[in-house]
Amino acid sequence: MNVDAGQAEGYALQEEPYYRPLSDEIEVFLAAYEQRLPVLLKGPTGCGKTRFVEYMAHRIYRGGISTQGPGQPLQTVACHEDLSATDLVGRFLLKGEETVWQDGPLTRAVKEGAICYLDEIVEARKDSTVLIHSLTDHRRILPVEKLGTILDAHTDFLLVISYNPGYQNVLKDLKPSTRQRFISIDFDYPEADDEAEIIAHESSVDPETANRLARLGANIRNLRSHGFDEGVSTRLLVYAGQLMVQGIAARRACDAAISKAVSDDKEVQRAVAELVDAIFPAP
Numbered sequence: 001m002n003v004d005a006g007q008a009e010g011y012a013l014q015e016e017p018y019y020r021p022l023s024d025e026i027e028v029f030l031a032a033y034e035q036r037l038p039v040l041l042k043g044p045t046g047c048g049k050t051r052f053v054e055y056m057a058h059r060i061y062r063g064g065i066s067t068q069g070p071g072q073p074l075q076t077v078a079c080h081e082d083l084s085a086t087d088l089v090g091r092f093l094l095k096g097e098e099t100v101w102q103d104g105p106l107t108r109a110v111k112e113g114a115i116c117y118l119d120e121i122v123e124a125r126k127d128s129t130v131l132i133h134s135l136t137d138h139r140r141i142l143p144v145e146k147l148g149t150i151l152d153a154h155t156d157f158l159l160v161i162s163y164n165p166g167y168q169n170v171l172k173d174l175k176p177s178t179r180q181r182f183i184s185i186d187f188d189y190p191e192a193d194d195e196a197e198i199i200a201h202e203s204s205v206d207p208e209t210a211n212r213l214a215r216l217g218a219n220i221r222n223l224r225s226h227g228f229d230e231g232v233s234t235r236l237l238v239y240a241g242q243l244m245v246q247g248i249a250a251r252r253a254c255d256a257a258i259s260k261a262v263s264d265d266k267e268v269q270r271a272v273a274e275l276v277d278a279i280f281p282a283p
């Protein structure tokens, strides 16, 4: 694994990641990849964006669509407010007496022809969004200022970014000149049947329990119209299942993984706990 200042990860993706498609997102992504159109994934936390990119990277590189040889098919960078262009592109490091250049995750992806996934791009500093521009139009180049060079992107390179429209403030919204460089695929939490399948697969709970957890998820998301905006992520429903598989009683598992986890607001916690009681009644 390549680790860069604790935020970048390269995946070898030996095994196909499990991904349950919810709509036509796989076809759209493949078509975009064929044309090397950059992709923006939009959707709330824990709804499957990262898993989707892992799955697509596996499918594209192992499926032979791309010519990429050995190396990391996917470079993921979790963006944060201190993330600068240098973190993405690379830097000189002091090794003993020498200074050596180390490529950042974006540079590695550009050179090797990987997918570079910039998670929560709006969090990153302005200079890193500017970098993206020359890579996402016909030029497909990455200026490496510190080396005084300009890299042509490998033909297999693709830039994918994600963005959670829910809790961004207006100031941090993507600029039109950035966002209009990407095709956009919307994600949302799955329908109950799909979500039950996902929960069963990811946590190994029995189908009946998975169905109940999915139903609970849908009911909690209905609270959204009552002033509770976040809803509950598929991720947390999976966590609840995982606690149950370890022998934690269903209600306690939901309490820890869901009611207490979705919000700090006591009112919201109580409302969620009531929904839990209805679906997992006390024995």
Ligand SMILES: Nc1ncnc2c1ncn2[C@@H]1O[C@H](COP(=O)(O)OP(=O)(O)OP(=O)(O)O)[C@@H](O)[C@H]1O
Pocket (backbone or CB within 6 Å): 018, 019, 020, 021, 022, 043, 044, 045, 046, 047, 048, 049, 050, 051, 052, 119, 164, 198, 202, 234, 235, 238
């Ligand atoms: N369609 C799906 N197929 C398979 N697993 C899924 C799917 N949707 C969600 N999951 C499960 O939910 C978990 C969380 O999904 P993921 O990490 O991809 O969310 P995300 O959208 O990237 O969230 P964040 O915005 O917080 O990064 C996954 O680890 C997986 O277990």
Ligand SMILES: [Mg+2]
Pocket (backbone or CB within 6 Å): 049, 050, 051, 119
């Ligand atoms: Mg993610």
